[in-house]
Structures are given as C-alpha cells and as structure tokens.
Amino acid sequence: MIEIKNLTKKFGSLVAVDNISFSVNKGEIFGFLGPNGAGKTTTIKILTTLLKPTKGSIKLGDYNPIDDPASARCSFGIVFQDPSLDDELTAWENMEFHGVLYKVPKKIRQERIEQLLKFVELWERKDDLVKHFSGGMKRRLEIARGLLHRPAILFLDEPTLGLDPQTRNHIWNYIKNLNKEEQITVFFTTHYMEEADRVADRIAIIDHGKIVAMGGSGELKAQTKTESLEDAFLSLTGRAIRDEEATNIEGMRQGRRMWRR
Amino acid sequence: MSTIYILWLRQLKRYFRSRARIIGSLGQPLLFLLALGYGFGPIYQRASGGNYIEFLAPGIIAMSIIFTALFSGIEIIWDRQFGFLKETLVAPVSRLNIMIGRTIGGATVATLQGVVVFLISLIAGFKPTNILMIFPALIFMFLIALLFTALGTAIASLLEDMQGFQLIMNFIVMPLFFLSGALFPIQGLTGTIRFIATIDPLAYGVDGLRHTLINVAYFGAGMDFIVLGAITLVLLAIGSYLFSKIQI
Numbered sequence: 333m334i335e336i337k338n339l340t341k342k343f344g345s346l347v348a349v350d351n352i353s354f355s356v357n358k359g360e361i362f363g364f365l366g367p368n369g370a371g372k373t374t375t376i377k378i379l380t381t382l383l384k385p386t387k388g389s390i391k392l393g394d395y396n397p398i399d400d401p402a403s404a405r406c407s408f409g410i411v412f413q414d415p416s417l418d419d420e421l422t423a424w425e426n427m428e429f430h431g432v433l434y435k436v437p438k439k440i441r442q443e444r445i446e447q448l449l450k451f452v453e454l455w456e457r458k459d460d461l462v463k464h465f466s467g468g469m470k471r472r473l474e475i476a477r478g479l480l481h482r483p484a485i486l487f488l489d490e491p492t493l494g495l496d497p498q499t500r501n502h503i504w505n506y507i508k509n510l511n512k513e514e515q516i517t518v519f520f521t522t523h524y525m526e527e528a529d530r531v532a533d534r535i536a537i538i539d540h541g542k543i544v545a546m547g548g549s550g551e552l553k554a555q556t557k558t559e560s561l562e563d564a565f566l567s568l569t570g571r572a573i574r575d576e577e578a579t580n581i582e583g584m585r586q587g588r589r590m591w592r593r
Numbered sequence: 594m595s596t597i598y599i600l601w602l603r604q605l606k607r608y609f610r611s612r613a614r615i616i617g618s619l620g621q622p623l624l625f626l627l628a629l630g631y632g633f634g635p636i637y638q639r640a641s642g643g644n645y646i647e648f649l650a651p652g653i654i655a656m657s658i659i660f661t662a663l664f665s666g667i668e669i670i671w672d673r674q675f676g677f678l679k680e681t682l683v684a685p686v687s688r689l690n691i692m693i694g695r696t697i698g699g700a701t702v703a704t705l706q707g708v709v710v711f712l713i714s715l716i717a718g719f720k721p722t723n724i725l726m727i728f729p730a731l732i733f734m735f736l737i738a739l740l741f742t743a744l745g746t747a748i749a750s751l752l753e754d755m756q757g758f759q760l761i762m763n764f765i766v767m768p769l770f771f772l773s774g775a776l777f778p779i780q781g782l783t784g785t786i787r788f789i790a791t792i793d794p795l796a797y798g799v800d801g802l803r804h805t806l807i808n809v810a811y812f813g814a815g816m817d818f819i820v821l822g823a824i825t826l827v828l829l830a831i832g833s834y835l836f837s838k839i840q841i
Contacts, residue, residue: 380683382841405685416676420607432599433684461610 333358333485333517334379339388341374348374350541351388356534359515361508363522363532365565367574371541372521373413376489379519380410393484406434409483411474411491413521419463423454423473426462427480434481441480448476451506467494475503479510486510488520492527500524504531525562535561539569596686600694601701604665608702615706622657622710626650626717629776642778648809650711650719651730651802652775655737658707659795662738663766665699666745669836670752679841688837696742696829703738704731721806729814730805736821737798743828750835775799779811794824 334356341349349371356362366372377383379390381401390397397404417426424445431441449455452472462470475491486507492500508531510516522528528535529549536546545552545568549561556567608615630646637645672678681691711719711727721727748761772786773795782790790796801817804810812820 377841382679382682384840402685402687405683408683410683412676412679414676416680418603418607418672418677418680419675420610421603425603425606429599429603430680430684432595433681433686435595435685 333360333393334362334519335389335391336375336379337389339375339378339390340386341371341378341383342386347541349378349385352538352541352543353388354536354543354546356517356519358517359511360533361511361518361520361531363520363528363535364538365521365525365528365535366538367569369574370538370569372538373489375538376410376487376519376521380408380487381405407483408485408487409478409481410487411478411489413489413493415470415474417462417470417474417477420461422459422461423449423465424458426473427477430477430480436481444480448479449473452476452503468496468499471495472499472503479506482510482514483516485517485519488518490521490523492522492524500527507531525560525565529561537565537568544568596690597694597697600681600691601698604695604698604702608705615709618657618661618706619709619713621660622653623713623717625656626653626714630717646714646718647720647807648778648803649776650714650717651806652773652799653714654707654710654734655773655775655795655799655802656770657710658703658734658737658798659741659766659770661706662699662703662741663745663748663761665702666696666742666747666832667749667752667758667761668699669695669746669749670755670758673841674754678839682839682841688839689833692746692829692833692836696739696746696832699742699745700735700738703742704734707734707738722808726805730802733798733801733805733814733817733821736801736818736825737795740794740798740821740825740828743825743832747828747832747835750832750839769793769795772796773799774811794821797821 336355337353339349339352340347352375364372364375374383378385379392379397381397381404384398392404393407395404395407418429421429427445427449428441431445436444446455449458452475454469454473454476457465457469462473465473471491471494478486478488492503495503504527507518511518532549534546534548535552537544537552545555547555552561552564552568553559556564558564558567626646626649630649634645637643637648642648669678672681682688708731748765772789773793774790775795779787779790779796797812797817797820800810800812801814801821804814804817
C-alpha cells in the first residue's frame with residue numbers, strides 16, 4: 333500500500349532522511365518509531381505531498397505523490413503532529429470544512445460528523461469556537477477530523493501526544509476497529525513504546541535518517557535480546573538525548589530565514 | 594465549486610467574528626477623513642479645487658479596501674504558523690481552487706469594509722453626485738480588493754513569518770497608497786511623481802471610484818477598468834503559481 337524506495341531528503345547540508353526503503357502492506361498497522369529529529373515527520377510530510385523529496389520514489393496505493401499529488405491526496409487522511417485546526421471556527425465548522433474539501437456527500441457528512449464528535453465526546457461543544465478548547469480537546473477533534481473521509485491510508489503523527497490513558501485507549505480501539513472492518517492501512521509515529529507494542533503489526537525504527545531495524549515487536553525484542561520494546565528501542569538508538577526537532581531540522585528550515593526563496 | 598464556496602465562507606466567518614478587527618480597521622480611514630478632510634478642506638477650497646471631502650472620500654474608501662485586502666492575503670502566513678494551511682494543502686483539491694476561494698473571500702471582506710467606510714463618509718459630509726452610481730463603484734471596489742488580495746497572497750507565499758510584514762507595509766502598501774492620488778489630484782503633477790502615479794495600480798482604482806462617485810476622472814472609468822482588470826489577472830496568475838509552490 334505504501335512503497336518507499338531510496339528516499340532521501342536534504343535541507344541544505346543536513347540529511348534528514350537518508351536513502352530509506354521499505355513498504356507497508358494493505359490493512360497493516362505500521363509503527364514508525366525514532367528519537368526526536370530522526371526523520372519521522374519529514375518522511376510523513378513527503379508521503380503526504382507537503383514536501384518534495386531530494387531523491388527516491390514513493391507510491392501510495394496506485395498513486396505517486398511526487399508526480400500526481402492531487403490523486404494521491406484522495407487516498408489518505410492525516411493527523412498532524414502539531415495543531416492544524418482553525419481556532420476561529422467551531423468544532424462543527426472545522427469538521428464541515430474538512431468534509432467539503434474531501435467531497436464527502438452532505439448526508440453522510442452530517443451523520444459521520446455527529447457520530448465522530450460524539451465518539452470523541454465533543455458533541456456538546458460542537459458550536460464552541462476551537463480557540464476555547466483545551467489541548468486535549470483539540471487533539472481529539474483533529475483525530476475525529478482525520479477519520480471523517482474514511483481514507484484508505486491513515487497517517488498519524490504522534491496522535492496521542494498529550495492525551496490521558498483513557499482517551500488514548502478509546503481512540504486506539506476505534507482505529508483498530510476501523511482497520512479491521514474497513515481494511516484501512518495505518519501508518520503512525522509515537523513516543524509511547526507500550527502503545528506501539530500493543531497496536532502495531534510491524535515497526536520500523538529510524539535514527540539519523542536511516543532505518544536501523546524493522547519487524548514485529550517480538551522480532552525486535554529477540555534481535556536485541558531485550559524484554560520490552562522500550563529497551564529494544566534504546567538498545568538500537570542509544571541513550572543519548574537528541575536535540576528537539578525545532579532546534580534541529582525545523583530550525584534550519586524555517587528558523588531565522590525570512591524569505592522562503 | 595463547493596471548495597471555493599467553503600473557503601470563501603471561512604474568510605467571511607472569520608471576518609464577522611473578529612469585531613475588534615472590524616472596528617480597529619475603521620479607525621484609520623475615519624481619522625484620515627476627518628483630519629485631512631477638515632484640515633486641508635479650507636486650503637483646497639481656496640486653491641479652487643472644490644470640496645476636499647468630496648475629493649478625498651473615494652481615496653479613503655480605496656485605502657480601507659487595500660489595507661483589508663492585503664491583510665486577507667497575508668493571513669496565509671498566519672494559517673501557516675497556526676498549522677491550518679497544512680490541512681488545506683493535503684486535501685484533494687487543486688491549489689488553484691484554494692487560492693481562488695481564499696482570494697474571492699478576502700476580496701469580499703475588503704469590499705464590505707469599503708462599503709462601511711463609504712457609509713461613514715456619507716455621515717462625514719460626502720455627497721456622491723448620484724447615489725445609484727454606488728453600483729458601478731462597487732465593481733471598482735471589488736476589483737481593487739481582488740487585485741490587492743492576490744498581491745497579498747503572492748507576497749505571503751514568499752514569506753516565512755510575520756517579521757516581514759512591516760517591510761511590506763512600509764515599502765509596498767504605504768507608497769502605493771500615498772502615490773496613488775488618493776489624497777491629491779494627479780492633474781497638476783509633473784515629472785517623476787506624475788509618472789509614478791500612472792504606474793501605480795491603485796491610482797486607477799481611486800480614479801475609477803472618483804469617476805463613478807463624483808464624476809471627476811483623470812484616466813477615465815473605461816481605462817481604469819481595463820488596467821485594473823489586466824493587473825488583477827496577472828497578479829492572480831503569479832499568486833497561484835507561488836501558492837502552488839509552497840512547501841511546509
């Protein structure tokens with residue numbers, strides 16, 4: 333469903349993604365793990381047509397996001413790492429806006445918005461402006477929005493960041509259900525190892541832009557002779573604390589530069 | 594079509610919800626109208642220019658439109674910083690449609706702002722020669738709005754953050770406004786300043802408004818319409834090109 337071949341992305345002299353290749357099968361829940369600044373978000377941005385790669389080829393289903401971004405965009409949904417809601421619109425309007433952009437027919441749209449808002453327990457607040465929401469509420473709304481158009485592939489970039497265990501569980505159960513019932517392929521990143529352990533069919537670990545290990549959670553543990561995925565992760569990527577992405581890649585890209593070109 | 598509509602609707606909703614912005618943006622034109630209108634009025638009269646408020650009002654209406662329009666275009670930078678731009682850019686709609694929806698939305702908002710300033714100027718003593726001429730004037734208002742929203746979009750596509758905003762205000766918006774003949778007649782000018790006025794797109798907008806509202810013209814409404822329309826098309830093309838190249 334997702335095919336990545338020799339993908340490289342450079343920002344100036346910094347190599348954010350370094351010649352990675354892997355594929356994700358249809359209906360798979362695929363965990364993409366790595367320390368901060370490892371290249372996770374950059375990879376997702378390339379897959380979702382927001383960035384152009386320096387080298388390499390990718391395929392989403394039958395489409396090529398590089399040559400034919402418009403068709404590729406129909407096939408996926410994404411929940412971004414950082415906020416992407418319009419604060420000046422209400423919860424309902426944010427959902428409605430999304431539904432119209434993705435051409436979900438009106439009747440289905442309204443049913444699904446109601447169902448999803450009830451599911452993330454924001455139905456009572458549907459007419460409130462998003463700027464009055466807490467961080468967790470915004471997160472829930474974004475997840476609901478990402479599910480609105482029932483994409484074939486769902487990208488989740490640290491979807492459960494800042495959510496309490498109850499909400500995390502609730503949301504993962506829903507995603508697993510969707511995955512089972514509708515064969516939706518799920519590609520997610522997270523820093524919660526037990527979460528990846530529990531939900532991912534397969535896991536790839538990326539570090540310094542390179543894939544350092546890939547396989548089921550059991551395989552990774554066996555390969556590193558460790559008891560938990562967290563230990564396996566640490567054994568593969570080392571214990572050194574990384575720079576935050578904001579001071580690293582993001583900073584180099586958007587930082588002090590005022591002009592984009 | 595529905596994409597363009599929902600983007601247009603979003604701009605309008607945002608506008609009507611930010612009352613502080615509406616009221617705030619009325620302060621400046623009001624001040625210009627009163628301070629300049631009544632301040633220079635007697636001198637203008639003595640120089641046999643006629644009623645200065647009458648002459649000034651179309652210029653001030655144009656001013657309020659270009660400020661609001663450029664600002665609407667530049668809002669893309671905000672959307673980029675608050676992350677909402679990503680949501681629109683990954684959606685399966687063409688960037689051209691996104692750009693068109695946003696631009697028409699921004700232009701509608703700016704036109705509304707122009708209408709409000711028009712109404713205020715009526716209270717301040719502005720008397721259009723024929724009140725029905727507000728309709729052709731509206732076309733000019735919308736054209737000015739469209740042109741400057743497209744310009745704002747083009748600029749915003751090139752900028753990373755709001756730090757460049759002051760630069761744009763001082764080196765693009767202010768010169769365009771002050772050199773457009775919004776405050777003084779182009780007729781009497783000579784040399785460089787006259788040349789600059791004739792290449793300032795806003796000069797044609799102001800002239801179009803004057804021709805329709807007070808029946809005074811330098812270029813003439815027909816010429817104004819052609820020039821404004823042509824520049825708007827060019828800027829829309831440049832704006833859509835730059836917008837389509839945005840990477841996040």
